[in-house]
Amino acid sequence: MTCREFIESAESLSPLQLKLMESKNENLSAHARECSGCGRWMESQRLLGGALQVLRAQTAQREASPNVELAVLQAFRAQGFEPVADVAPHRAAPAAWQLSRFFEVGAYLAVAAALIVGLFLGERMWRDRQAPPAQAQVQKTPAPQAPKLSDDKLPERLRTETAQKSANSAGNTGPIASAKRPQVADAKSVATTIDRQGFVAMMLCDPLICSGEEQVIRMELPGNASTSADGNGNQPVIADVVVGDDGLVRAMRIVNQ
Amino acid sequence: MLTEQTDEQLLTLALDGNEDAFTALYRRRQGPVYRFALHMSGSPQVAEEVTQDVFMFLLQRGRGFDPSRGAVGAYLFGVARNYVRRAMEKSHSEAMMTTPAEDDDPHLVTDFDPVSDIARGQTSRVIWKAVLSLPEHYREAVVLCDLQELSYAEAAEALGCAIGTIRSRLHRAHEMLVRKLQNSAPALAGLSGDAARCLS
Numbered sequence: 001m002t003c004r005e006f007i008e009s010a011e012s013l014s015p016l017q018l019k020l021m022e023s024k025n026e027n028l029s030a031h032a033r034e035c036s037g038c039g040r041w042m043e044s045q046r047l048l049g050g051a052l053q054v055l056r057a058q059t060a061q062r063e064a065s066p067n068v069e070l071a072v073l074q075a076f077r078a079q080g081f082e083p084v085a086d087v088a089p090h091r092a093a094p095a096a097w098q099l100s101r102f103f104e105v106g107a108y109l110a111v112a113a114a115l116i117v118g119l120f121l122g123e124r125m126w127r128d129r130q131a132p133p134a135q136a137q138v139q140k141t142p143a144p145q146a147p148k149l150s151d152d153k154l155p156e157r158l159r160t161e162t163a164q165k166s167a168n169s170a171g172n173t174g175p176i177a178s179a180k181r182p183q184v185a186d187a188k189s190v191a192t193t194i195d196r197q198g199f200v201a202m203m204l205c206d207p208l209i210c211s212g213e214e215q216v217i218r219m220e221l222p223g224n225a226s227t228s229a230d231g232n233g234n235q236p237v238i239a240d241v242v243v244g245d246d247g248l249v250r251a252m253r254i255v256n257q
Numbered sequence: 258m259l260t261e262q263t264d265e266q267l268l269t270l271a272l273d274g275n276e277d278a279f280t281a282l283y284r285r286r287q288g289p290v291y292r293f294a295l296h297m298s299g300s301p302q303v304a305e306e307v308t309q310d311v312f313m314f315l316l317q318r319g320r321g322f323d324p325s326r327g328a329v330g331a332y333l334f335g336v337a338r339n340y341v342r343r344a345m346e347k348s349h350s351e352a353m354m355t356t357p358a359e360d361d362d363p364h365l366v367t368d369f370d371p372v373s374d375i376a377r378g379q380t381s382r383v384i385w386k387a388v389l390s391l392p393e394h395y396r397e398a399v400v401l402c403d404l405q406e407l408s409y410a411e412a413a414e415a416l417g418c419a420i421g422t423i424r425s426r427l428h429r430a431h432e433m434l435v436r437k438l439q440n441s442a443p444a445l446a447g448l449s450g451d452a453a454r455c456l457s
Contacts, residue, residue, distance in 0.1 A: 014427065045431065045435075047438075050380075051381075051384040051438065055381045055384050055385055056403070059295060060292075062301075063288045063291055063292075064304070064305050064309070065305060068287070068305055069283060069287070072283060073279075073283075075312075076271075079317075
């Protein structure tokens with residue numbers, strides 16, 4: 001047996017166990033006799049074990065006095081005990097467990113709320129996808145308001161003629177200054193409907209490109225260019241024309257008819 | 258009947274209001290608890306107070322005992338350890354360094370050989386003084402394993418640490434005890450230092 005093996009086997013034992021093992025394990029004793037260092041250690045442990053054994057034997061029978069037992073039993077009797085089976089679970093559970101239940105319920109509520117919000121948003125997205133693209137486009141880019149044309153912005157000749165016309169036939173036409181650009185809802189309606197201000201949509205408008213800026217231009221046409229219902233062919237025709245930024249005419253209306 | 262029950266069964270019955278079970282548990286466990294407190298503090302008064310406090314604690318908080326974490330005995334030692342620490346903080350070194358009044362103790366085992374008795378008395382005083390002068394965590398290991406004869410696993414349960422920790426604390430405590438005994442009573446111990454340090 002080497003010193004290392006001796007230490008590994010001897011140091012795992014308490015001094016008292018070592019004292020007992022020494023007589024049984026001949027290898028330990030033999031090595032302790034051969035090696036002076038291990039022998040001294042063995043001797044010190046044996047003496048330490050002996051001293052501890054004396055102390056242990058001296059106190060082995062010592063106990064608490066009967067007064068302690070009386071005091072403890074009095075405390076037991078004074079304590080009102082509830083049978084274990086009758087204790088409600090929430091009272092028997094430790095506070096940490098109850099706290100964890102609180103957080104667990106909170107987590108369930110949070111998950112439920114997240115699911116509801118997710119369903120709501122999903123339903124809205126689904127509806128948006130189902131909507132027609134043209135309508136979506138109109139919703140995204142509302143039709144621009146037509147600029148109000150005031151009298152001072154009109155050409156001088158047009159303004160005087162308009163004033164005369166309005167004096168002659170009051171009530172037939174609305175004020176020129178309040179002429180507004182037509183509300184173009186979508187390409188189809190532009191091509192087929194007549195809007196409230198009396199504009200007539202033109203067929204030249206391509207639905208894909210008729211969504212830009214427009215402006216209203218008042219034009220005066222020679223009288224022989226049109227045939228009026230009352231046969232007054234010499235009177236010039238004044239028309240408001242909605243022209244897009246591509247130069248194409250979107251709609252027009254006759255002002256003095 | 259009750260003496261055949263385990264500590265855990267007795268504790269359950271006691272907390273259910275069974276006084277006989279509580280008495281049986283007290284009588285079974287008060288000795289080790291008292292001796293642990295006595296060896297740790299060196300004071301019979303502190304040991305009695307601690308014993309009473311430990312069982313009062315068991316009455317009030319015994320439902321908190323978890324059998325999966327260890328035996329009732331280890332649990333009681335753990336509670337006693339905290340009460341000893343508290344008591345020693347209160348009445349610090351005075352109680353620590355006194356040896357028990359053996360002559361006044363009716364429970365003490367006596368030997369009729371006066372020469373042997375004197376020798377044993379001297380030995381026990383020297384070793385007890387050496388044990389009491391150990392740092393607390395080394396003293397706990399020596400008291401539980403060497404004096405209470407608990408296994409390393411039981412001591413580890415009581416102190417709430419690993420078995421390897423107990424082993425290393427014990428080893429270190431034994432070295433310190435040998436050194437203290439050399440210094441205090443070389444003639445008694447007949448010890449020499451630096452043993453077992455040859456690694457051939």
